[in-house]
Amino acid sequence: MSRHDLKALRVGVVGGTGYTGGELCRLLLGHPAVGTILPTARGAGSFATTHPNLLGSGLEFVTVDELTEQAGELDVVFFCTPSGQAMRAAGRFLELGAHVVDLSADFRFPSPDDYEAVYGKRHASPELLAEAVYGVTELNRERIRKSRLVANPGCYAITAILGLAPLLAHGFVDAGAPLSIHAVNGTSGAGVTPKKALMHAEVSNAMLAYSLEGHRHGPELETFFRALTGEPVEVDFNTSHGNFARGIHLQANLRLTREHGRDELLGLYHDFYGAGHQKEHFVLVVDLPKLGELNEKRYEIYPNLRGVVGSNFCHIGLDHDARRGITKIVAVTDNLIKGAAGSAIQNMNVALGLDETLGLRSYAL
Amino acid sequence: MSRHDLKALRVGVVGGTGYTGGELCRLLLGHPAVGTILPTARGAGSFATTHPNLLGSGLEFVTVDELTEQAGELDVVFFCTPSGQAMRAAGRFLELGAHVVDLSADFRFPSPDDYEAVYGKRHASPELLAEAVYGVTELNRERIRKSRLVANPGCYAITAILGLAPLLAHGFVDAGAPLSIHAVNGTSGAGVTPKKALMHAEVSNAMLAYSLEGHRHGPELETFFRALTGEPVEVDFNTSHGNFARGIHLQANLRLTREHGRDELLGLYHDFYGAGHQKEHFVLVVDLPKLGELNEKRYEIYPNLRGVVGSNFCHIGLDHDARRGITKIVAVTDNLIKGAAGSAIQNMNVALGLDETLGLRSYAL
Amino acid sequence: MSRHDLKALRVGVVGGTGYTGGELCRLLLGHPAVGTILPTARGAGSFATTHPNLLGSGLEFVTVDELTEQAGELDVVFFCTPSGQAMRAAGRFLELGAHVVDLSADFRFPSPDDYEAVYGKRHASPELLAEAVYGVTELNRERIRKSRLVANPGCYAITAILGLAPLLAHGFVDAGAPLSIHAVNGTSGAGVTPKKALMHAEVSNAMLAYSLEGHRHGPELETFFRALTGEPVEVDFNTSHGNFARGIHLQANLRLTREHGRDELLGLYHDFYGAGHQKEHFVLVVDLPKLGELNEKRYEIYPNLRGVVGSNFCHIGLDHDARRGITKIVAVTDNLIKGAAGSAIQNMNVALGLDETLGLRSYAL
Amino acid sequence: MSRHDLKALRVGVVGGTGYTGGELCRLLLGHPAVGTILPTARGAGSFATTHPNLLGSGLEFVTVDELTEQAGELDVVFFCTPSGQAMRAAGRFLELGAHVVDLSADFRFPSPDDYEAVYGKRHASPELLAEAVYGVTELNRERIRKSRLVANPGCYAITAILGLAPLLAHGFVDAGAPLSIHAVNGTSGAGVTPKKALMHAEVSNAMLAYSLEGHRHGPELETFFRALTGEPVEVDFNTSHGNFARGIHLQANLRLTREHGRDELLGLYHDFYGAGHQKEHFVLVVDLPKLGELNEKRYEIYPNLRGVVGSNFCHIGLDHDARRGITKIVAVTDNLIKGAAGSAIQNMNVALGLDETLGLRSYAL
Structure with a gap:
């Protein structure tokens, strides 16, 4: 071309x-x-x-x-x-x-x-x-390829979607109760307009919960999840700002339709997104072993903003609370890249027929 | 004496x-x-x-x-x-x-x-x-007064207990599903032993999720809540470390047995803990109006670590997602004070028959 | 009274x-x-x-x-x-x-x-x-006792004065060149008015140098130092905001009129301010040994904001670059307490004939 | 090739x-x-x-x-x-x-x-x-081009060298007294070995001064400056760690052999390094006007870590304290990139005859 x-x-x-x-x-x-x-x-x-x-x-x-x-x-x-x-x-x-x-x-x-x-x-x-095509590239790639108008998803929404899609697409999630999602965003997510509540001296060393009565990305998720699963899905979506400038650290707690262990679920995610960059370049499953060399519990086995901030990657990890039958997904992105500008370029690349990773290959700092 | x-x-x-x-x-x-x-x-x-x-x-x-x-x-x-x-x-x-x-x-x-x-x-x-008496002073005061041995609660546990007690004590909580609690703790909560995962260059700008398969304060809460309500209560307890040295920022999402609006629930909390310092000196209900002078939505209406770090106070606020029928409680404490040393002294004061607030009256910085 | x-x-x-x-x-x-x-x-x-x-x-x-x-x-x-x-x-x-x-x-x-x-x-x-009496309590106590009007010093100024007074008062400082002072202040020092440059997403992870052409506390210091020494003293005063909400971390580099080793100078400071709280309650000399148990160089031998933020204390330490003949003083305070509100109350206490430490005895968090 | x-x-x-x-x-x-x-x-x-x-x-x-x-x-x-x-x-x-x-x-x-x-x-x-060739690419390019062995400079040293070279090379600096340099480094500069002093809970909200008796990059600078100017140059080099993971924020205070205003010096730097990327791709002079639209003093006219962290750039700005005749240079780099890995690749590119900017063109986040 x-x-x-x-x-x-x-x-x-x-x-x-x-x-x-x-x-x-x-x-x-x-x-x-x-x-x-x-x-x-x-x-x-x-x-x-x-x-x-x-x-x-x-x-x-x-x-x-x-x-x-x-x-x-x-x-x-x-x-x-x-x-x-x-x-x-x-x-x-x-x-x-x-x-x-x-x-x-x-x-x-x-x-x-x-x-x-x-x-x-x-x-x-x-x-x-x-x-208009909703621009979660990994899930809507073919439609984006043919579209002139892409609606880039909200930063929270895309992080939640990538984190939950494998389970939802397979019908593993018990949608009888609202999906519980908690996400902490960097302060860059609140925009550049100066506000007292977002001054450094105010946010530094604190967290700022907001929109507890319902964040606008909740309905956005519900709309997409319904399209993905063909059924109504309610989302209990909770947001706050953390003491960092960039990144979304999101955790979803779900009940599955039947019990699956951690390894089984990690396998499902690997199948869905591919291992390494083989299938989906920008979505990586973190499957570190829970025990270290001396058989001690390891501290850092879940995804962490350090792994993604500055990049277009989404890292996903998970665990299972067997006693209470709750599966927990952790997904992290850079809110300004995978959550906004990076996804937008990824969508542009697809829509124009370019290599999808052009301009987006940098790893996180 | x-x-x-x-x-x-x-x-x-x-x-x-x-x-x-x-x-x-x-x-x-x-x-x-x-x-x-x-x-x-x-x-x-x-x-x-x-x-x-x-x-x-x-x-x-x-x-x-x-x-x-x-x-x-x-x-x-x-x-x-x-x-x-x-x-x-x-x-x-x-x-x-x-x-x-x-x-x-x-x-x-x-x-x-x-x-x-x-x-x-x-x-x-x-x-x-x-x-041994479990040392949530506000709820076990009379037993502590007569005891020689106080078991000071875990930092997460006491924050959750103070945040939920009014609803649980009144039987307002639908305990059909596990109570969903998410808490972010300062890095001082991880102790002084040097670990790579807790070095400044690692945690700064990130969050560190841990123990997703079930934190040990979960069973501690379940034990206490069962004693408080007389019924089994399951807790889905989620923990992480945030980019701050001190403080616990905790949010609990609950379904109530019937719908109550924000104001009604704030009133219930005021009745339970008293307004100002009148009843419980160290537990304060944050009931700021949601709209500011120009009828704009206000950003900082929920409790915030800034209000409590450095003090023995617990601040509690709440909101209600009417669309999904979910009530959200936010409770914040200083993990080393109300979550540990401050409560311990409060319990000592009670056990020795001293004024309960002695040595603990400082407000947060 | x-x-x-x-x-x-x-x-x-x-x-x-x-x-x-x-x-x-x-x-x-x-x-x-x-x-x-x-x-x-x-x-x-x-x-x-x-x-x-x-x-x-x-x-x-x-x-x-x-x-x-x-x-x-x-x-x-x-x-x-x-x-x-x-x-x-x-x-x-x-x-x-x-x-x-x-x-x-x-x-x-x-x-x-x-x-x-x-x-x-x-x-x-x-x-x-x-x-009006200039309110460095430790150096002007007798005049403050008799005064009705106290001019509380600037936060930078009082930190510098307490850090340098022992050397200046003894005539040890070679005032042939401007005294070089570098101070990093918390963002609370910039006030509450929202400004883009002071938003969390801007300052977090950075430092904000300002007023390099000359900060207004420079002349304030020169005026006081002249009064203290009886001679003109020029100050090269440099300021910035760091990635913390509170505290002043100040370092002064000086040439002395003759060489003095680290221990000798620490002794001088101990004599001037007293050891522990014996003489000056709020000024403490940090004289930790430079080598640890295994004869390894220790990392944290100089004063640090952690030692003072939340308190009315000023911690002072020092070292000597023997090769270049430069003495270095490190002084730290909480900019809002010893640098402002705490000193103001200390001055009130003195002016009213109260115990000087009333209401100010808290240690740093 | x-x-x-x-x-x-x-x-x-x-x-x-x-x-x-x-x-x-x-x-x-x-x-x-x-x-x-x-x-x-x-x-x-x-x-x-x-x-x-x-x-x-x-x-x-x-x-x-x-x-x-x-x-x-x-x-x-x-x-x-x-x-x-x-x-x-x-x-x-x-x-x-x-x-x-x-x-x-x-x-x-x-x-x-x-x-x-x-x-x-x-x-x-x-x-x-x-x-071995000392690898400040911008100043030793021709020698690096012919070398097999490059000694990559220390992170502090290269930041100081790029910041001061134009003045030193022109003989503008009065070397009668040691050059005063203060640099704050991110905690990544202290390495990955866990140490209590560098734990998150210790450094967060503080600064950690160290090696005040003389940092090892001082003699490194003196050696290079002597080679550059042909005369002995003493450096008073001061280091600390700040509350950020990456970046060096460095300020040098100098007396010049004769007075030069801010604009004149900015012009000198532009001539030396070129404007934009025209001459030296990775060294940029920050020459923002000191007054804003409403003739108000602007807060952010000096270089800032936000401008360079994540990139191989060095930003340089300056100002002049006319009253005391002191010129102040501010230079910022990412300690792990321009201060280490980025420079190393830049040197590799030059030594192998590749385009010097290959793999290094990313701007800061």
């Missing part, structure tokens, strides 16, 4: 000033097929002031109007905007031939009513919902 | 080199009724090297033998030792008239078999179990 | 919403001679929302006007206000008989011109400067 | 279990010219347990003996070993035709006596010192 030649792609990033927009620019700078990156910003603001880590990259902000003027020459447009903007602006870019990957929630619900129920506003482009 | 005169009490701290032992010494130094503190250590080691925060206190380590020789003149002996030591040594101090507060697990189970099932060793002094 | 009876003192805290005001309230709540605390705030705002750690204390905000109306019945008024406010309002409280301790910079310079040179505004009450 | 074809290079990493060895493996995995990576370890130990971030990479440890057997087929051998090992083993690999990049201190001093003076042991291969 000629337009995918080395450094040939032209890409817009609507909403380039936040953490997700910045991370997308960083990853696109290292993408071998991307040649032009146009991030947008509203006000003046220099790029290097906003994203000091990208000093030297030569990137500069354009306005949305300037980007729209060039729409006809863009291959891909990413939206890193608050809910409600992409659904108004995506159509224009699609018409002019660009692929759109929306990192906001605007196209995550197939039904406009579901969107409105969760986000509290009428959907502006319900006609586009039908062609 | 003459022996409780200002600075008259003589106190031993068996196991004075760890974080709990150090914290106990720190609090005892500020206790108006305590005059002599004798912490024990095995090797040489200077006190100020081990506990640099207590530089200037004049405290020095003695050996256990030296402490035992003075047993007849001790008013109280605290055990901050690994499981298995207090059950061998406590008897001697009790015989000579000292009160014993054991911060290890040795006297937490009324039945020696239950102890053995959880801790994997035969109990050495089963005859003492009958008179 | 009858008015200093148990819980008899009435105290105002002008500017009670910031970190310093909150910390002052926290310490005053534990002060045995203080009975009434009146913190002021401008807007509505509940006290427990602003200072969740003081939940249950019963404190409530009043307006400055309400406080002023009660001025005649106040024993002490603390100002925790931005520069420029205390110099306008302090006079009124002094007239009505209250002592004033100003934690802002308004009364730190004896000369109104010096104040204007550093803070860029004309001094509003130059007539009060003559009676 | 045929052997440098895509994925053709075979590389050994002696000492693959520490943080530096792991980081080297991580970067080599992303290097387009490297096909085989052989990290060594002493004991059993699985690679994924030691470096969970490299799960899925397929790397496995070999023993040093196994590596030595393959020496004839290796293109490059990196030493990530404690001081004293590379000087014994490097010769063998050189003889068999491999390039050697030593990340330890063994070949950093041209004179064996200087090595012995600093590291306390006799040099085992003094004959190799003559051909």
Whole structure:
């Protein structure tokens, strides 16, 4: 495909000033097929002031109007905007031939009513919902390959989906009670707008529980899980911010339809995602032995943010509380990469017919 | 009571080199009724090297033998030792008239078999179990008042108990499924022995899930909850270490026997623990309004470690996910104070007939 | 003195919403001679929302006007206000008989011109400067005892002064070149106003150097050092924020007028401040041996924030680079306690003739 | 050069279990010219347990003996070993035709006596010192291009050198007094061996000053600066660990031979290193304006670890304290990348005639 030649792609990033927009620019700078990156910003603001880590990259902000003027020459447009903007602006870019990957929630619900129920506003482009594909690449790859419009999943949602899909797809989960999911996110997940509750002196050494009455990624999960299993699935979704800037550490506690031991379940996950990078490059099963050399219990046998932050990987581990019959899944991702910008590029790669791992092969620090 | 005169009490701290032992010494130094503190250590080691925060206190380590020789003149002996030591040594101090507060697990189970099932060793002094009182001061005050031997609860356990007691005591909790409890502890909870998994460069920016197959405080909770409610209660207890040195941030998700709104439940907690310090000095209900001045959702309405670390307080808040019928309790404590040394002193105060808050009135930093 | 009876003192805290005001309230709540605390705030705002750690204390905000109306019945008024406010309002409280301790910079310079040179505004009450005493309690105790108006030192300044005073007072320092001082402060030192640069996701894992062209505590130090030594002393003062909420870790590198070894200098500091709490209760010299049991170099022989955060102590250690003839002083304090609210109470205690350590005896966590 | 074809290079990493060895493996995995990576370890130990971030990479440890057997087929051998090992083993690999990049201190001093003076042991291969090139790529590029043996600089040293070279090379620095350098390093810089002082609960929220009597990178700097300027240069070098896992935040305070303003000096640095990536790809000058849009002083105008951690970049900024005539340089690097593994690969690239930036182009997170 000629337009995918080395450094040939032209890409817009609507909403380039936040953490997700910045991370997308960083990853696109290292993408071998991307040649032009146009991030947008509203006000003046220099790029290097906003994203000091990208000093030297030569990137500069354009306005949305300037980007729209060039729409006809863009291959891909990413939206890193608050809910409600992409659904108004995506159509224009699609018409002019660009692929759109929306990192906001605007196209995550197939039904406009579901969107409105969760986000509290009428959907502006319900006609586009039908062609939007929910971008969990590992599970929707074929549909993404044919799509022009990808709805990138929420950072919590994709972590939960990758962690639970093997069990749900096999019908192993007892969905009689809500699936219990607890996720701790880095503070970058709360955005760049200064708030007292998110100042360093406030969060440092603490955890900040929020949205206990129900986080908006709960219904997003329920919608996807229903599509995956063909049955209604309730999710008890719990969120907080931890004392770290990046990463989602998620644990799901499930009752299975019948008992399976730890090794058996690890085997199931290996079959589903492949061992090493053989099948799914970005999803890795952590199956470290529970006992160390001296037959002592080991401390670090479950996945850990250290293994993924800075990368597009999702690490998954699990254990089983035999006494109470509860299976526990631990899944970790970088909320800004696999949870946002990395997945978005992975989806772009698939949609454009490129090698899915292009620009995304870095391991975690 | 003459022996409780200002600075008259003589106190031993068996196991004075760890974080709990150090914290106990720190609090005892500020206790108006305590005059002599004798912490024990095995090797040489200077006190100020081990506990640099207590530089200037004049405290020095003695050996256990030296402490035992003075047993007849001790008013109280605290055990901050690994499981298995207090059950061998406590008897001697009790015989000579000292009160014993054991911060290890040795006297937490009324039945020696239950102890053995959880801790994997035969109990050495089963005859003492009958008179040991489980030291959740707020719920066992009268029994502690008459006891010579207090089994101080585990740090996780006491946080969970204080958080759930009002609902359990009123029979509001549907115990048909295990109670789901997730708790994140500071790294001081893992002790002072150097381990790679707990080095700063490893834990910083991560969370360390552990004991997913079942933490030992689970059975401790089940034992107490059964005593409290008169019925079997299963607990699904999940633990991890967070990127902070001190504190337990605990969340319990429950189904109630019938629906209660947030305000109604906050009222129940206020009735149970009192408002302000009126009834229970150390348990405070956080009932901040969910909306701020501009009718915006507020970010910090649930309890937070900032409110309790450095103090003997437990802060409790809650919310209700009406859509899924799940009530969520958030309880936070300082794992080394309310979760260990502070409770131990509170129990000492009660057992000796002193004002319960003596030496424990500091607010969190 | 009858008015200093148990819980008899009435105290105002002008500017009670910031970190310093909150910390002052926290310490005053534990002060045995203080009975009434009146913190002021401008807007509505509940006290427990602003200072969740003081939940249950019963404190409530009043307006400055309400406080002023009660001025005649106040024993002490603390100002925790931005520069420029205390110099306008302090006079009124002094007239009505209250002592004033100003934690802002308004009364730190004896000369109104010096104040204007550093803070860029004309001094509003130059007539009060003559009676203001600079509140380094350890060095100005006798003057504070007789004063009505104490200018509490800056947090950086007091840490530097306590760290260097023994050498300066003995004329050991070669003042031919500026004294080189580097200090890292917690983020609470930057105040509560939300700023992007101080958000958790920004500061976490980094350091934030600032005011390299000259911090305002530099001239404050030069003024005091000149008064102490009788000679001009230049200070090269360097500041940054570290990845912690509280505490100042300060290092000064000096050339002495002649060589002194580590032990000799430690002896000098012991003589100056006393060993243990014998002479100066709140200043402790850390003189741990440099080699451990196995003759290995020890890692933690210099003072460390862990030893002081949460307390009114200043820990001081030192070393000597013999090859280059440079003496290095390390001094650590809690920026909100010894660096602000604790010193302010210490000064109040002295000015009112109370035991200087009242309400301040807690050791660091 | 045929052997440098895509994925053709075979590389050994002696000492693959520490943080530096792991980081080297991580970067080599992303290097387009490297096909085989052989990290060594002493004991059993699985690679994924030691470096969970490299799960899925397929790397496995070999023993040093196994590596030595393959020496004839290796293109490059990196030493990530404690001081004293590379000087014994490097010769063998050189003889068999491999390039050697030593990340330890063994070949950093041209004179064996200087090595012995600093590291306390006799040099085992003094004959190799003559051909070893000190690997600050930016300043020694031509010599590295012709060398077989590169002595990779210490992490502190390279940060200081890049920060000061423009001034020193131009003879702007008044070397009459020791150059004052203060550097804060992440805890990964202290290695993986568990030590109590470096446990999370100890370092979190503190700083750990060490080696105040003189750090070993001081003489390393003095040796290089003397070579650079042709004159003796004394360095007052101060080190500590901060509450972060990675990165060096370094500040140097200098007196110049005559006064230069901030802008003038920034211009000098731009000339020396180039703007953007034009001249030196990995050294970037941060020249943000000191005032923001509303003419307010800006908080974040100096380099910050956020800008470099995870990358091979060094960011440099500066300011001038005109009142005291002191110029201040701030330089930041990732201690494990530009300070170790990244520089080592950069040197490998140069020595093998590859594009210097291969495998190193990632921006900071």
